[in-house]
Amino acid sequence: MIDTLRLTAEGAKELLARGEVSGAELFAAYRAAIDARNPELNAFLTLVDEPAAGGGVPIALKDVISTKGVRTTAGSKILEHYVPVFDATVAARCKAHGLALLGKTNTDEFAMGSSTENSAFGPTRNPWDPARVPGGSGGGSAAAVAAGLAPWALGSDTGGSIKQPAALCGTVGLRPTYGTVSRFGVVAFASSLDQVGPVAKTVRDCAWLYAVISGRDAHDATTVDVPPVELPDGEDLRGVRIGVPRQLNEAEGIEPGVKAAVDAAIARAAALGAAVEACELPLSVDYGLACYYLIAPAEASANLARYDGVRYGLRSPGADFGEMVMATRRDGFGDEVKRRIMIGTYALSSGYYDAYYGTAQKVRTVIRREHEALFERFDVLVSPTSPTVAFPIGEKAADPLAMYLSDVLTIPSNLAGLPGLSIPCGLSGGLPVGLQLVGPPFSENRLFAVAHVLEQALGFDVVPERLR
């Protein structure tokens, strides 16, 4: 009997290597878990019925990642029937490593959102409490891993769409350094920010999956060569300098239970030998959100211009070309996507470009420099990943600005292009709390090493209490 709630990808690989299970049996076990729990959770939008030949460890991919012959919707009605004719580079790399695609996971439409409620195909529910959101936009991937529907998954992160759902579902999520993972074949949201990354039950699985997908890709000119990935196995944190940015740890809106769990984890890091010291990010947190909500919608408004009803996707009837395009976009895009296209178009329009987009890009430089200065003194910066635990479905749906605040702690390092890892560090009111670890560019190995030691020491049980 395969316990998909507890089996890690590393564990699955060992079972396969020892011949104790076949790839087909493993795939069937996850498929059975999906059949049992997905009707409640809505984590998957599309399922693959048969494991691919050579099937090894199964995997789920967020539905913004193109998969040849497997429907890819980006959570949008405009791509409801879109079946890619090529694989994204990350999907091809997973295939080349023998990973068997289980299916495509739910996402806020075009990855725009923090709760997965903006999906055109209904919200995903949190495995810890189905009345609550799993976070977003990658709520489908995080919920699938937390509920044992996949050993691991890929997500994509623009403002926090890997890290924040990982925090809210009690999983481990890595947003890698900008440029380390190819976006070729990934549905574009905001190209100066988008990164693909792993979601898993353990830091070691996360590191392993990052090793599979990372590295230069001739099809994505923003990618670079990446240092070899080291699977972490350390036991203490001696010599590690941890900074605790005051503004990220005392931001307005951080729930007391979240603060308590994160503070306890930081105290544990000190007990394990780390040098822990408070520090400052004077402007990054205060100005990050405003900067992000100019840059991301501006880039989105340009990227989403391609949905014109001509080459692929939905087409609505119109008397002439212009009417057809306007009607297609009216019918195909949901509320939040339209809102962001409007903000972005406004910010880029004649007379406003310098005041909005141009200014935001300068603020981005300020944020990058503030982080650079801290990394002269620290190896890792820590904070809560999300100011809150998972919130009730519907609570923030009518108030876009309240929803945007969900990413206030993940956005600053994202704007700076830095890697960030979220690990579960405790519970607040029975719901998981995420600890965010941020490092300088290309410091993934250090983040894995520190997070692995903390993960072992904290002993968080990643199986949701109601499913144990």
Add this chain to the structure above:
Amino acid sequence: MAITREEVLHVARLARLELREEEVVRFQDQLSAILDAVSKVAELDLSDVPPTSHPLAIANAWAEDEPEPCLPLDEVFANAPDRVDDYFGSPPA
């Protein structure tokens, strides 16, 4: 800063987005609130700060000039709403 109904309609036209009446009304309120919030970026003195367009300092990402096979035409058109011979079909401009 409050934006006007006319501005909402103007921006929607720029974005090739047909809005329903209910959306025009709601977006006018919501966009005003969001633009208010993001206008915070104007508070800082940024006169000596260069813009960041990309977080890594990459200049000129060269690739070998090696031809690769293109998609066959049937795959190119596989998701097209309207194919006319080897062209994408559309209503008249």
